Amino acid sequence: MIYGYARVTTSDQRTDLQILALQEPGSESIFVETASGAVRRRPELI
Numbered sequence: 644m645i646y647g648y649a650r651v652t653t654s655d656q657r658t659d660l661q662i663l664a665l666q667e668p669g670s671e672s673i674f675v676e677t678a679s680g681a682v683r684r685r686p687e688l689i
Contacts, residue, residue: 647665647670648676656677662675
């Protein structure tokens with residue numbers, strides 16, 4: 644299975660282009676998250 648991970652740092656940013664790029668190689672499961680780069684905890688990756 645191919646996993647994808649799209650992240651933006653603020654809620655006013657969009658992940659649309661990241662998701663499209665992840666779908667091209669056949670990502671079957673894409674996790675999307677809004678989190679600052681300073682935050683080390685990534686609940687979507689657990």
